[in-house]
Amino acid sequence: MAAVAVVALFAASPAAAAPPLPGEIVHTETVRMSDQSAITVSFTRWPIRALESLDFTFEPTGGIAGRTGLVTTVAPNGDRRGLKGIFLQRRGDSIVLPRHPRARQVWGLDVVAMPEEGTWRFEFAVEGPGGTSTGVLPIQAIAPPGPPLPLSWTIALAPWAPVALLLIGGWRRGRRIRQSARPTWSG
Incomplete structure (x- = not known):
């Protein structure tokens, strides 16, 4: 009987992989890629503060099917492995973009924080059947919230x-x- 109740509870609850609510995305930027396509970068907080967690989603024109996305995060001090932490896979200095856990139709980084303030650079490379296209997005991270x-x-x-x-x-x-x-x- 308890197993039936648990199954009913999970069936009635919203899916864990449900897309983010429209209210979660508060800012988007469009990055022009080298092959004249675009990638839309969305943020769950704006302006971005150093040491404050947020989600990023990355959606290339035409979707992510049959493509691989790489992003190199360059810190204000020039470190090309700027965002450190547990990522599924790295290729050199780049992070292989995984599907976002709550919006499986796009790539994303879930609950990430910029460790320092300043101008960050996100360097994108999208590999697909037509070749590789690249683009760069500068992002300003302001002072962290709260006292030092x-x-x-x-x-x-x-x-x-x-x-x-x-x-x-x-x-x-x-x-x-x-x-x-x-x-x-x-x-």
């Missing part, structure tokens, strides 16, 4: 300072006791 990270960490860790002092005091006291104790043979 050192201040945030200081405030977050301040309540633990008394605990650290108690642990250090206990360790020193125990060490003093251990050093003053004479080993004896009880055999």
Whole structure:
């Protein structure tokens, strides 16, 4: 009976691979490719802030069927492996674009954050039956939300300072006791 209830629950719930709601996409950019086609890049947050998670979707003209998409993310400091993290597959410095988990009809990166502020470059290469086309999209990431990270960490860790002092005091006291104790043979 419980199995039937679980199956009914999953059948009644919305699909996990449902396309993003129209309200999730807040900004789009169109990138002109070298073969005069285009790729539409969509963002779930705008403006982009460093260290703030967002989703990207990439939709080339004509769809993704029979094509492979690569993106090289160039950080403001020139690092060509700018976005680091767990990606399904890399080819050199480029990320092989997977299907977006909630919008399977497009490529996408799910819950990614730009680690630093500045001008990022997304260099695209779309490989298809007609050859490879390339394009570049500059993206400005502004300052991260909230106070600077050192201040945030200081405030977050301040309540633990008394605990650290108690642990250090206990360790020193125990060490003093251990050093003053004479080993004896009880055999």
